[in-house]
Amino acid sequence: MCGFIGVxxxxxxxxxxYDGLVAIQHRGQDAAGIITYDGGRFHVKKGEGLVRDIxxxxxxxxxxxxVALGHVRYPTVGxxxxxxxxxxxxxxxxxxxxxxxxNVANYDELKGELEHASLRILYSGCDVEVILNVxxxxxxxxxxGTFSLAAYHExxxxxYRTVRGAYSVVGFVAGHGLxxxxxxxxxxxxxxxxxxxxxxxxxxxxxxxVVLSAIDYELLPPGPPGEALFxxxxxTVDVTTIAEAxxxxxxxxxxxxxRPDSYLEGISVDAARVRMGERLxxxxxxxxxxxxxxxxxxxxxxTAALAMAQALGIPYREGLVKNRYVGRTFIMPSDGERKRSxxxxxxxxxxxxxxxxxLLVDDSIVRGNTSRQIVHLARTAGARRVLFASxxxxxxxxxxxxxxxxxxxxxxxxxxTHEEVxxxxxxxxxxxxxxxxxxxxxxxxxxxxxxxxxxCFSGSYPTGDxxxxxxxxxxxxxxxxxx
Ligand code: SF4
Numbered sequence: 001m002c003g004f005i006g007v008x009x010x011x012x013x014x015x016x017x018y019d020g021l022v023a024i025q026h027r028g029q030d031a032a033g034i035i036t037y038d039g040g041r042f043h044v045k046k047g048e049g050l051v052r053d054i055x056x057x058x059x060x061x062x063x064x065x066x067v068a069l070g071h072v073r074y075p076t077v078g079x080x081x082x083x084x085x086x087x088x089x090x091x092x093x094x095x096x097x098x099x100x101x102x103n104v105a106n107y108d109e110l111k112g113e114l115e116h117a118s119l120r121i122l123y124s125g126c127d128v129e130v131i132l133n134v135x136x137x138x139x140x141x142x143x144x145g146t147f148s149l150a151a152y153h154e155x156x157x158x159x160y161r162t163v164r165g166a167y168s169v170v171g172f173v174a175g176h177g178l179x180x181x182x183x184x185x186x187x188x189x190x191x192x193x194x195x196x197x198x199x200x201x202x203x204x205x206x207x208x209x210v211v212l213s214a215i216d217y218e219l220l221p222p223g224p225p226g227e228a229l230f231x232x233x234x235x236t237v238d239v240t241t242i243a244e245a246x247x248x249x250x251x252x253x254x255x256x257x258x259r260p261d262s263y264l265e266g267i268s269v270d271a272a273r274v275r276m277g278e279r280l281x282x283x284x285x286x287x288x289x290x291x292x293x294x295x296x297x298x299x300x301x302x303t304a305a306l307a308m309a310q311a312l313g314i315p316y317r318e319g320l321v322k323n324r325y326v327g328r329t330f331i332m333p334s335d336g337e338r339k340r341s342x343x344x345x346x347x348x349x350x351x352x353x354x355x356x357x358x359l360l361v362d363d364s365i366v367r368g369n370t371s372r373q374i375v376h377l378a379r380t381a382g383a384r385r386v387l388f389a390s391x392x393x394x395x396x397x398x399x400x401x402x403x404x405x406x407x408x409x410x411x412x413x414x415x416x417t418h419e420e421v422x423x424x425x426x427x428x429x430x431x432x433x434x435x436x437x438x439x440x441x442x443x444x445x446x447x448x449x450x451x452x453x454x455x456c457f458s459g460s461y462p463t464g465d466x467x468x469x470x471x472x473x474x475x476x477x478x479x480x481x482x483x
Contacts, residue, residue, distance in 0.1 A: 001257050001403055002086070002101040003027030003072045005211050006170035008178035008231050009202030010195075013068035014060055016215045020206060021051045021070045023214035026259060027101075027207065028074035031085035035097045037174050038065035042097065046085035067172050067233070071099040074404070084126040087171070090133065093140040094147055095174030100128040101207045102167030102188045103402035105463075105470055110134065110162065131169060135159050139173075147176045149230060149238055156181050156228040156242045164465050166250075166401035166453075170205050177232040180205040184243040185462050186225025187250050187401050187453045189264050193217030203231045210262040222266050248462035251452040252403065254442040255392045256300045256363040267446055270303055275441035276391045276433060277307025277361075284359070284389060284431050285312065291359035291387055293352060295319040297374055304391045305361035314359070319352030319381075320374070342373045354382030360427075364392045368412030371425040379426070388427040393435045394418075397459040400466050400474055 003024030007013045014036050021032055032054050033046030043063045047054035051072065071086035087099040104110065104127035114120045114133050122129045138158035142151035152173070159169075159181075166187035170180045182190050193204045193212035204217050212219050223229075224245035230238045249265050250257075260270040294316045296305030309316035326345040352358075358378055365371050371388060378386045394413030412424050422430045433441075435457050443449045455461045 001027050001074045002099075003207045003211075004070065004086070004099040004101055004168075004170050005204060005206040006067075006069045006099070006172065006178050006180065007202060007204045007215075008067045008172065008233070009200060009235060010066060010068075011199055013066050013202075014063040016204065017068040017070035018051070018055055018060055019215050020204070020211040021072055023211045024072055024206070024208055024259075025051055027257065028072035031073040031082065032071060033073075033085045033087055033099075034060075034063055034068060034070045035087045035089065036063040036065035036068040037095070037097070037172060039175070042089055042095065042174070044087075044089070046082060048082050048085065067178055069097050069099050069170060069172065084124045086126065086128055088124070088126065088129050088132050090136045093136065093143055094176065096132065096136050096139070096171060097174075098128055098132040098135070098169060098171035100131060100167050100169045101402065102169075102183075103127060103165045103400060104130050104163055104167065105165035105400050105466060105474075106163070107165075108473070127165075128167075128169075131159055131163055131167060132171075134162055135171075147173060149240070152179060152230055153228055153240055153242060160184065160226075160243050164463065166463065168207060175233065177230055178203065178205070179228065179230045181228040181242070182225050183463075184226035184245055185453070186245065186247045186265075187462070189249065189253055189258070191222070191263070192220045192229065194220055201235055203237070205229065208258055208262045209264070210259045213261070219263065246462070247449065248451050248453040249449065250401065250403075251439055251442055251454050252364075252392070252399075252456065255438070257403075260300075260303055265446070265449055267443065267449075272442045272444075273300075273303035273391070274307040275444055276438065277304035277309075278311050279437040279441050280304065280361075280389055280391060280431065280433050281308040281311035283433065283437065284308070287431060289359070289387060289429070289431065290357065291385075292356040293317050293319070294359045294361060295352060295378070297360055297362040298322040298346075300363045301361045301391060304363075308359075308361060308389065317349075317352045319349050319358070320346050320377070321349060322346055342370050346374065346377060348377045348381035350381045352381070353378055355384055356382075357385040357387070358383040359387045359389060361389045361391065363390070364395055365390050365412060365421065365425065365430070366395055367410050368421070368425045371412075371427075375426040385428045386426070387429050387431065388422065388425060389431040391433055392438055393432050393457045394421070395456050397456050398471060398474060399456045400461065400470065401453065401455070401463075403456070 005020035142154035294309035
């Protein structure tokens with residue numbers, strides 16, 4: 001999971017990109033970067049850490065131009081240092097900058113081809129560099145020395161032909177315009193916005209709509225995946241279908257990744273989480289469960305927990321207080337860091353827990369380490385019984401599309417019954433959302449979205465090209481990274 005934004009046509013593109021990155025800091029806290037183009041040259045600033053720590057007034061003022069890209073990184077392939085921060089550039093043809101959100105499943109194969117057949121050397125272990133080089137090579141071959149939309153379309157077509165996995169991409173061709181596309185499965189979100197002002201019309205592309213509202217852009221209706229967008233420096237907009245869509249947006253974006261004030265595929269994330277809570281309440285009631293108080297595990301479970309409490313007629317209390325200056329545990333790169341940060345991050349209010357049957361609500365149960373520590377926190381605070389509800393079904397399969405969830409053997413729900421999961425995390429019972437209810441809650445009232453990516457729950461990878469060897473390789477990479 002990463003976040004990006006691209007802006008073209010704004011007088012001060014870098015300030016909009018900076019504000020946009022702050023709005024999607026939740027999508028990656030590992031590194032960030034901004035690149036601009038002023039008509040003559042690129043200006044770039046990248047670094048490790050949070051946006052506010054990397055960019056100073058002085059280095060933002062240096063990033064001149066009316067086209068800019070920004071990125072916040074959550075590491076997938078190549079969780080390296082500053083050299084792996086996006087965006088990336090190539091100087092041929094024309095000068096291209098690019099950033100992405102996603103994961104290239106055949107990264108090693110493509111890297112080998114680029115190095116041996118195309119005699120290109122990659123600077124980093126970041127998979128967007130592979131997409132960028134495939135794109136640049138195809139653009140050079142199709143351009144014949146002059147940039148054209150047809151050549152751009154051919155470059156996107158070549159990316160679709162060769163790059164496996166899931167990716168949303170934003171970039172610009174120096175002196176020509178801003179582009180964006182995502183693979184035909186549309187697993188990764190993308191949002192397009194426009195602002196009409198006295199100085200003209202500017203456009204922005206981002207990985208979450210909240211960015212567009214943060215910088216005051218009008219959100220445009222989402223297009224199907226498989227389309228390639230190009231906004232020329234003269235303000236002309238071209239949207240061309242390159243591949244037939246087979247849309248499967250990531251259901252976990254609705255559960256956890258996206259901010260509740262975002263719209264994904266035109267659907268309010270907040271409304272989807274309310275429906276998840278209502279459906280989970282029905283399930284809890286049907287199982288004969290009862291509790292004295294519903295307590296959310298902040299932040300992403302709040303909306304669903306409140307809806308669940310209202311549907312059950314049980315008091316809702318914020319019994320766990322979060323220290324907001326500690327990063328999200330799920331997107332911390334190593335398990336050791338995750339474990340340390342849970343206790344720093346959460347503290348229990350004893351009055352909420354003492355002598356009560358407590359229903360904790362979380363977005364998911366991944367490895368179980370965090371859940372176990374939170375259950376322990378609730379018991380230490382005096383809870384009589386601790387029930388644990390998960391907004392999503394058991395996670396049992398790895399994500400190959402850019403989410404560093406786990407290797408198969410790390411999932412606490414793998415080869416365990418619900419009762420065994422409850423024992424593993426120290427709870428009296430766990431209540432899982434069913435997959436049908438999760439998907440139904442996410443897309444209710446949106447018939448055009450009949451299918452979603454649910455691979456981490458179902459094992460069914462929508463791109464159809466994920467082989468057991470790829471799964472094994474990804475597992476080895478994750479294990480090596482965790483060491
Ligand atoms: S496998 Fe899970 S986390 Fe990954 S894209 Fe699919 S639904 Fe999202």
